[in-house]
Amino acid sequence: MATGREIAQLCGVSVATVSRVFNQPETVNGDTRERVLRVAKELDYRPNESARALSTKQSTMIGLVWDTDHRRPGWRHPYLQDLLIGLKSALSAHGYHLLMLATSGDAREVGASLADPVGYVNMTRRHHLGGLVLIDSGSDAEAFGAFAQSGVPCVALDVAVEGPRATYVTSDNAGGARAAVAHLVGLGHSRIATITGPPGNQPSDARLSGYREALRDAGVEPRADYVVAGDFYRASGIAAMQRFLALDEPPTAVFASSDEMAVGALLAARAAGLRVPRDLALVGFDDIEIASVVEPALTTVAQDKPGFGVAAAKAIMAMITGSGPDGPVVLPAQLVVRDSCGARQV
Amino acid sequence: MATGREIAQLCGVSVATVSRVFNQPETVNGDTRERVLRVAKELDYRPNESARALSTKQSTMIGLVWDTDHRRPGWRHPYLQDLLIGLKSALSAHGYHLLMLATSGDAREVGASLADPVGYVNMTRRHHLGGLVLIDSGSDAEAFGAFAQSGVPCVALDVAVEGPRATYVTSDNAGGARAAVAHLVGLGHSRIATITGPPGNQPSDARLSGYREALRDAGVEPRADYVVAGDFYRASGIAAMQRFLALDEPPTAVFASSDEMAVGALLAARAAGLRVPRDLALVGFDDIEIASVVEPALTTVAQDKPGFGVAAAKAIMAMITGSGPDGPVVLPAQLVVRDSCGARQV
DNA sequence: CGTTTCACCGTAAGCGGTTACATAGACCCT
DNA sequence: AGGGTCTATGTAACCGCTTACGGTGAAACG
Numbered sequence A, B: 001m002a003t004g005r006e007i008a009q010l011c012g013v014s015v016a017t018v019s020r021v022f023n024q025p026e027t028v029n030g031d032t033r034e035r036v037l038r039v040a041k042e043l044d045y046r047p048n049e050s051a052r053a054l055s056t057k058q059s060t061m062i063g064l065v066w067d068t069d070h071r072r073p074g075w076r077h078p079y080l081q082d083l084l085i086g087l088k089s090a091l092s093a094h095g096y097h098l099l100m101l102a103t104s105g106d107a108r109e110v111g112a113s114l115a116d117p118v119g120y121v122n123m124t125r126r127h128h129l130g131g132l133v134l135i136d137s138g139s140d141a142e143a144f145g146a147f148a149q150s151g152v153p154c155v156a157l158d159v160a161v162e163g164p165r166a167t168y169v170t171s172d173n174a175g176g177a178r179a180a181v182a183h184l185v186g187l188g189h190s191r192i193a194t195i196t197g198p199p200g201n202q203p204s205d206a207r208l209s210g211y212r213e214a215l216r217d218a219g220v221e222p223r224a225d226y227v228v229a230g231d232f233y234r235a236s237g238i239a240a241m242q243r244f245l246a247l248d249e250p251p252t253a254v255f256a257s258s259d260e261m262a263v264g265a266l267l268a269a270r271a272a273g274l275r276v277p278r279d280l281a282l283v284g285f286d287d288i289e290i291a292s293v294v295e296p297a298l299t300t301v302a303q304d305k306p307g308f309g310v311a312a313a314k315a316i317m318a319m320i321t322g323s324g325p326d327g328p329v330v331l332p333a334q335l336v337v338r339d340s341c342g343a344r345q346v
Numbered sequence C: 001c002g003t004t005t006c007a008c009c010g011t012a013a014g015c016g017g018t019t020a021c022a023t024a025g026a027c028c029c030t
Numbered sequence D: 001a002g003g004g005t006c007t008a009t010g011t012a013a014c015c016g017c018t019t020a021c022g023g024t025g026a027a028a029c030g
Helices: A004-011 A015-023 A030-042 A049-056 A080-092 A117-126 A141-149 A173-186 A202-218 A234-245 A259-271 A305-320 B004-011 B015-023 B030-042 B049-056 B080-092 B117-126 B141-149 B173-186 B202-218 B234-245 B259-271 B305-320
Strands: A061-065 A097-100 A131-134 A154-157 A166-171 A192-196 A227-229 A253-256 A281-286 A299-303 A329-331 A333-336 B061-065 B097-100 B131-134 B154-157 B166-171 B192-196 B227-229 B253-256 B281-286 B299-303 B329-331 B333-336
Touching: A004 A015, A004 A030, A015 A030, A049 B049, A061 A117, A080 A097, A080 A305, A080 B080, A117 A131, A117 A141, A131 A141, A131 A305, A141 A154, A154 A305, A166 A173, A166 A202, A166 A305, A173 A192, A173 A202, A173 A253, A173 A281, A173 A299, A173 A333, A192 A202, A192 A234, A192 A259, A227 A234, A234 A253, A234 A259, A253 A259, A259 A281, A299 A305, A305 A329, B004 B015, B004 B030, B015 B030, B061 B117, B080 B097, B080 B305, B117 B131, B117 B141, B131 B141, B131 B305, B141 B154, B154 B305, B166 B173, B166 B202, B166 B305, B173 B192, B173 B202, B173 B253, B173 B281, B173 B299, B173 B333, B192 B202, B192 B234, B192 B259, B227 B234, B234 B253, B234 B259, B253 B259, B259 B281, B299 B305, B305 B329
Parallel strands: A061 A097, A061 A131, A131 A154, A154 A166, A166 A329, A192 A227, A192 A253, A253 A281, A281 A299, B061 B097, B061 B131, B131 B154, B154 B166, B166 B329, B192 B227, B192 B253, B253 B281, B281 B299
Antiparallel strands: A097 B097, A299 A333, B299 B333
16 A cells, blocks of 8 residues: 555655645645645555544544344344445445444453443544444433433434434334324224333334324324233234233224234234234334235335435534534334225225 | 553553553563553553554454445345344454445545445555455456455355455355255146346356256256246346246246245236145245245245354454465255245145 | 745654563573 | 573654644735
C-alpha cells in the first residue's frame, strides 16, 4: 500500500499537503492538487484508516449492537435482512461501514452484552465508532436507556430511548394494530381476542394499546380473558389459541402480535377442527415471508422493513454530522389483507 | 478513556511496561504486573484499537463481503441470520469483530463491489482486516477468484476458490441432491424433473450433478426436457413447472434446487389443478423457514446453516494464526422428509 | 518603496500504542 | 574480583495521518 509520504516525495511536496488535498482541497493550489491526485491515483493510494482514526478520533464505522446470546434457537428476526441491506446501503453512501460488535470476550476481555452496556460503550470508544445502532431488543428498554445516557450517538430500533444524542425508529405499532382490529370489527366480529408479545416489550405493548383503542372506538367491551401474553414465538401462539378455545365463549377472531404466533394460532385452530377463516378470523403482525405462503395466506400488518435500516442510518449520520437527533422516526404500518381474516372469498 | 500513559504514570513505570503487561505478560515482573493490572482495572483501561492496529498492522476485524446491490428485491438469503450468528459468536470467541464493508462510494471513493474486487482488497488493507468472508455469490466465481489470488486470507461460502490463503465452505450439494432424487426413485418415480439454479452457480451445478448421478444409479434414462434452469427465485419455479406441465409426458416428481423455486412449482401445479403430493411429488433444497409451513409441508434438503458461520470463522482464524488453510469444509446436507414428496400419508 | 494581506505550503507535534535496542542490577561462575 | 547471563525495565523510534503554527513570496496597499 502506498503511503502519503511516498506520494509527497514523488510530488516534491510535504505530507501535510497530501493530507490537505484529501481533507481540505480548497486550501491547496490547483496545480499541486492535480499533481498529487494524479500520483495518488497511479499508486492507488488509500489513506490508512487506522492512522486516520487515531489522529482524528473518529472512524468511519458504526457499531451494530445485536445481542443474540439470549435468543432461543427458533427465533427469527422479522426483518433482519432488509434491515441490514437498508443500513448498509444508506451508510455506504456516506462512506461508513457497519461493525458487528463481538458479544463475548477472549482473554483480552473484549466483548460486551446487553447486561453490560458499558462494554459496548467502551468498544465504541476503543474503535472510535461514530455511533451505535441497537436492534432486536424491544424487551431490554433499561439496558438501552444506559446507552442513550452514555453520550455516544445511538439509534435504537423498536424501543423508545431518550438521551442527548439518542433517538429511535419504530413502526406505528398502535396504529397498525388499530387498523387490524378495526378491520375485524368491520367484518362483523365482536369477540376479538389478542395474543401479545412479552409484557414490557414496547412494540408489543403498543400493539396491545392499539387493540384496545380499536375495541373502544367500536364500542366493544374488552374482556380480560381475551388477552393472553405470548413471547412472539410460534409455540406461544399455539398455547394461547388453546386457551382461547377452552373458553366458554371462544373468540371468533384473533389478532396476534407477531406472524409467528399467528401461525401458531392457525395450527392450533386447525388441530381443533376449526377452519380459518370460516370459523375463526386471524390477523398477524410483521408480514414476514411465511405470512404469504401459509394456507390460508395470513392477513397481517406489514412493517416498512428496509425503512428501518434507512431511517436508522439517516438518524445516525445526522447526529454524527452535528445536527442533533431529529426526534423519533415512526414508520407506517400497513394492513395487508389476505385470506386468513375472511374478508376475501376463498 | 484512560490511556496507557496514564497507567504508566500512576504505576511509576514506562508505557512500554504497560504494553508488555498486556502483550507479553511473562516478560514482566509479577509485582509490577499486578500493580499495572490493578490500576488498569480501576481506570477501566481499554487499549485503543486504532493505535494498536496502526502499530501492529493487524486489527481484530474480519470483513464481510456481501454484495447486495445486484440482488433483485425479492431475494432472501436462505440462511443469513444463522450464518451471521454463527460467524459472530465464533469470531467473538477470538475477540474478533465482523465488519460489513460498504459497497458504494462517497466523495472519498470508499466502496467496492464484486465487479471490482480490488476495492475490497484495498479496504482490507486500509483497515488492517484479518481476512475476508465472502458470502452469497455462488454465481460470481471469477470475481471470487480474484480475492483468492490477492493474498488476503479469505474464505468463501458456497463457491470453490483456490489460493495460497483462501479456502471455502459449502454444503454437500451433490450428495444432498442425490439423496433427494434417490428418495423419489425409491417412492417409485421414474419421470423425475429438476429445476436448477442459474447455470454457472456452483451449488446449483453440484445439485444438478447429484440429480444426474442419482438417476444414473437408478438406471433411469435422463431426459433433456426434464431439466430447466431457474434462478432460485420463486417466479422461475412457477415458469419451470408450467413448462413441465406442457410436456407430452409431464414428470411425476420434481426436484427443485431451492425451496423458493419449489414453492413456485407448488403454486403452478396447484393452479393447474394438480394435487401435491398425490399427482406430483416435490422436493426442494435449503430448508428455509417457509418449507415447513407451506401446505403441504415441503420435503427438502436441509443445510447446516449455523455450521457455515462457525466453519467460516474457524477457517479464517486458522489462516490468521498462521496455520495455512485447512482445505475446503464440506457441510452435510440432510434430506428432511415432509409431506410434499408423498412418502408420508397425508 | 515599506508594509500589510493573503494564498500556499512546510515543520513538527501529536494520536496511543508496539517493540528493537540499550541499560542496570542480580546472580553465578571461575 | 572480573566477566558472563539473565531478568526487568526504560528509551525512543515508528506505524501513517491530521493539523496548529509559522514562514515565504507575491499581490495589494498607502
